[in-house]
Every structure is written in structure tokens, then in C-alpha cells.
Amino acid sequence: KRVLCVVGARPNFMKIAPIMRAFAGSSSSLNATLVHTGQHYDVAMKHAFFDQLHIPEPDVDLGVGSGTHAQQTAEIMKRFEPVLDDVHPCAVLVVGDVNSTIACALVAVKKGIPVVHVEAGLRSGDRGMPEEINRILTDQLSDLLFLTEDSAKNNLAKEGIAGEKIHFVGNVMIDTLLHNLADAIPAKTSLSSMQLDSALCEKGRYGVVTLHRPSNVDDPAVLRGLLEVLARVSERTPLLFPIHPRTEACIESAGLHAILEKAAITAIPPQGYLEMLGLMKDAQVVLTDSGGIQEETTALGVPCITLRDNTERPITVEQGTNTIVGTDHAKIMACYEDVVLTGGKVGRVPDLWDGNAASRIVQIMHQWASG
Ligand code: UD1
Incomplete structure (x- = not known):
């Protein structure tokens, strides 16, 4: 059959x-x-x-x-x-x-x-x-x-x-994570292969950003606001930003590239699975609007700041390392400060x-x- x-x-x-x-x-x-x-x-x-x-x-x-x-x-x-x-x-x-x-x-x-x-x-x-x-x-x-x-x-x-x-x-996505963790490509290797300075990602001292939800990227004012708060975070924690094609198109058409260029935010192309796993695994913090990344960071024990008003994966908040902050600047900064000061939420890996x-x-x- x-x-x-x-x-x-x-x-x-x-x-x-x-x-x-x-x-x-x-x-x-x-x-x-x-x-x-x-x-x-x-x-x-x-x-x-x-x-x-x-x-x-x-x-x-x-x-x-x-x-x-x-x-x-x-x-x-x-x-x-x-x-x-x-x-x-x-x-x-x-x-x-x-x-x-x-x-x-x-x-x-x-x-x-x-x-x-x-x-x-x-x-x-x-x-x-x-x-x-x-x-x-x-x-x-x-x-x-x-x-x-x-x-x-x-x-x-x-x-x-x-x-x-x-x-x-x-969670089948966590099956994949555990199966591939030993083969994750170290962040430094990925940066070097893109001819970027590998010092941008000292273990535990950089952050990773992903953004692609229509509610965050389609409206130029919302997107600008998010990039500005990310620029503030990057004053202390340099950020790596693999950019989804739809987000790249929105940044381009809204003329927002200058915000990234002025900040310590390194825009990179969408990453492969093993490269992304390598980036997330050693990050101080991940800021994202993805669903899957909320689960992957919980499995990895890395603090996750979710740039949405809700989640369909509440276990990542109740048991994992995830915090839902939306797009409000003060809330994003407060959550980031907590990660810097205390190392962020300590979670557990959910059952099964x-x-x-x-x-x-x-x-x-x-x-x-x-x-
Ligand atoms: C889709 C999913 C979303 C998921 C996301 C992950 C739906 C409704 N949305 O959103 O849940 O989180 O994938 O990536 O199914 N494009 C390319 N190359 C590609 C694919 C897309 O350049 O290989 C560009 C195109 O301009 C396209 C745009 O991205 O118009 C959006 O792609 P689409 O598949 O419509 O939705 P995503 O935003 O990727």
C-alpha cells in the first residue's frame, strides 16, 4: 500500500x-x-x-x-x-x-x-x-x-x-534536529565561506534574526520599526540576519537597506538546514517570527524572543525558552535585557x-x- x-x-x-x-x-x-x-x-x-x-x-x-x-x-x-x-x-x-x-x-x-x-x-x-x-x-x-x-x-x-x-x-522537526545536531555547520565556517569575518559570531556573543511573516514585513512602517529595534539590540549583540526572499523584496521596495548597513546587522542569504542549526546552537539569543524556530530554540535551550503577538506553539513558552513580545520596542528591549543580564529563560525539552x-x-x- x-x-x-x-x-x-x-x-x-x-x-x-x-x-x-x-x-x-x-x-x-x-x-x-x-x-x-x-x-x-x-x-x-x-x-x-x-x-x-x-x-x-x-x-x-x-x-x-x-x-x-x-x-x-x-x-x-x-x-x-x-x-x-x-x-x-x-x-x-x-x-x-x-x-x-x-x-x-x-x-x-x-x-x-x-x-x-x-x-x-x-x-x-x-x-x-x-x-x-x-x-x-x-x-x-x-x-x-x-x-x-x-x-x-x-x-x-x-x-x-x-x-x-x-x-x-x-515532534518530527525535533527528530530532524537531534538526528543532525552533530553535523551542524559551525557558524564560523558558514561566515568564512561567505567571505565574512568569522569574529562576527563568537560563541554566545551574537544573535540570529529571522523575519518573514506578512504581518511583520509587508507594511513598510512595521518593518522599519522592527529593523530599528534590531539595530538597537545590535549595539551590544551583533546580529546575523538570514533574509527570506519575501523579506528581501520588502526591504528593497521600502528602501530600508540603510538601517541594516548602519547597524551591526549582517544580512546573509537564506541558510541551509545544517548552517542554520550551527548559527542557532551557539547564539546568545534568537529573535524570530517563525513557528519552527520557536521549537528548535526550545530543543536547543537557546533563548528565543518571538516578534509576534501570539504563538500556536504554547509549550515553547510554558516549558521552553520562548517569550512572546510582539513588535513593541520597549517589550523587545526588556526581554533582550533579561537575556543579557540573566541568560534568559531556562527551559526544559517537552515530552516526546x-x-x-x-x-x-x-x-x-x-x-x-x-x-
Ligand atoms: C510560506 C508559508 C509560511 C512559511 C514560509 C516559510 C504559506 C501560506 N506560507 O510563506 O507558512 O512559514 O513559507 O518560508 O504557505 N520566493 C522565492 N523563492 C522561493 C519561494 C518563494 O523567491 O523558492 C518568494 C516569491 O517572491 C514569493 C514569496 O517568496 O512570492 C512568498 O513565497 P510563498 O511560498 O508564497 O510564501 P512564504 O512567504 O514563503
Whole structure:
């Protein structure tokens, strides 16, 4: 029996890698086929991840590329349907919350094919976030829901999703982190290979920034405000800033490059997985609006300042090293001061973030498919 696994965008790649490995290594009669929708396609956004994480070349690449949400979602749906007719999978497995996740789930369910959602039940409570809509709808369509944290159970119960579909298995992204930690590329090596001064990243004395949420980067006034507060942080802690393509475009069109150039903020291209892990691992602090990085910093025990008003991953705040500060300058600075003075929050690694989530998923799917 075939399980059709779907990836589309950068944060999907580290989630699918351990799942593909677990299917390949299991004695189960289930076999995995991989479809890449092509939502992310640049070398830096895709190829570096497939190579470093040893993800098998996708069996099918739909090549959809970028577009408005409607265009992108619709194009994925149109191109995914014939793949299902070809492969006849017993289930479609989707991960995370990107447009590829909901698009493929919707096509599958309409064809009567069971949907499996990995990283289900997370809710930010903010329906202005495109990912929140993708999460709610994908969970409604799913037959099996795999959770990274226990709080997700309550979210799903409130939305009327039956308990027997739900399994708390841990976090596949942390499977990937633990599997690759020993191979993380040291920050100094990455800087040298970009012809940058490796003294910019003395262990524990630099920070890492990532920004790409539409709510932070699309409005030039909000983006300017964030870059200005980052410039203040950089007066004491030099910052490395791998810039997502959509953020680069926003900085360029709003004419904000000068803020970065004047500050001790080093803009670098999007990094590969092992490079990013190396940067985060030895950082004094990470400032981000990413979802996944909130979890990775918790697993690494590195303080994380989240530049959003909410999180769909509350366990990173309750148990981990994460603090939610939004975009308010005073709050960001206060949280940063705390990191400088006290070393920031000391967290613990949440239950079942132990490197074995993907094998639990394959085991449960095997029982489900043979039941
Ligand atoms: C998508 C996900 C978001 C995730 C993020 C991580 C949705 C709704 N959003 O947002 O949840 O956190 O990926 O990166 O699915 N671009 C390139 N090269 C690429 C891909 C994109 O240059 O390989 C540029 C294009 O100009 C594109 C823009 O980035 O228009 C946005 O890409 P898109 O896939 O629409 O959304 P992301 O912002 O990347």
C-alpha cells in the first residue's frame, strides 16, 4: 500500500525527512511516495534541504511556484488531482500549515482518500494568519491527526474532532534536529565561506534574526520599526540576519537597506538546514517570527524572543525558552535585557520531543491501515 507524502515549502522539508526515513526503515507493508508541490523552488529554499537532510528526490514535482494565495492553492489542487489517479494511495500525508498542506488535503478528501495531518491541532487564535486558516481546515478534513504537544487536544476537541483520530506522538522537526545536531555547520565556517569575518559570531556573543511573516514585513512602517529595534539590540549583540526572499523584496521596495548597513546587522542569504542549526546552537539569543524556530530554540535551550503577538506553539513558552513580545520596542528591549543580564529563560525539552516521533507515526499508521 502507498502513502502519498506531500511537501511544498521550506518548513515542510525538515518535517518530512524523518517520516520518509521511518517508512523506508520499517517492516510495515506501507511504502511512501513523495510529491513536492514546488511552492518553494530556489536552490536556497529547496535543494539545500533535500541534499543535507537526505530526502529522496520527489517522485513527482508539481512545479507550481509562487502566486497569490488563491492562484497558488488552486494550481496545486489542479496539478495534484491527476497524481492521485495515477498512484491510488491508501492515504495522503500532509505536514504543517502551508498552502500546499490544505490544497492537497482538500483534493484527497474529495476523492475519498484518507488524510493524515502531521503537526495537527496547533492554533494561534489569529485568523488573520494564512497558516491559521490552513491549520483549521486541514484538521477538519483529516482522518488521523498527529500532535506535537498535548495542548492541541483541547483545540481539536473544541472544534468537534473525535478523540479516536488523535495521537500525541511528539515532534518530527525535533527528530530532524537531534538526528543532525552533530553535523551542524559551525557558524564560523558558514561566515568564512561567505567571505565574512568569522569574529562576527563568537560563541554566545551574537544573535540570529529571522523575519518573514506578512504581518511583520509587508507594511513598510512595521518593518522599519522592527529593523530599528534590531539595530538597537545590535549595539551590544551583533546580529546575523538570514533574509527570506519575501523579506528581501520588502526591504528593497521600502528602501530600508540603510538601517541594516548602519547597524551591526549582517544580512546573509537564506541558510541551509545544517548552517542554520550551527548559527542557532551557539547564539546568545534568537529573535524570530517563525513557528519552527520557536521549537528548535526550545530543543536547543537557546533563548528565543518571538516578534509576534501570539504563538500556536504554547509549550515553547510554558516549558521552553520562548517569550512572546510582539513588535513593541520597549517589550523587545526588556526581554533582550533579561537575556543579557540573566541568560534568559531556562527551559526544559517537552515530552516526546525525543527523536522518535516519525517512527511512532509509521507504527500507528501501520496498525490503522491493517485494521
Ligand atoms: C510560506 C508559508 C509560511 C512559511 C514560509 C516559510 C504559506 C501560506 N506560507 O510563506 O507558512 O512559514 O513559507 O518560508 O504557505 N520566493 C522565492 N523563492 C522561493 C519561494 C518563494 O523567491 O523558492 C518568494 C516569491 O517572491 C514569493 C514569496 O517568496 O512570492 C512568498 O513565497 P510563498 O511560498 O508564497 O510564501 P512564504 O512567504 O514563503
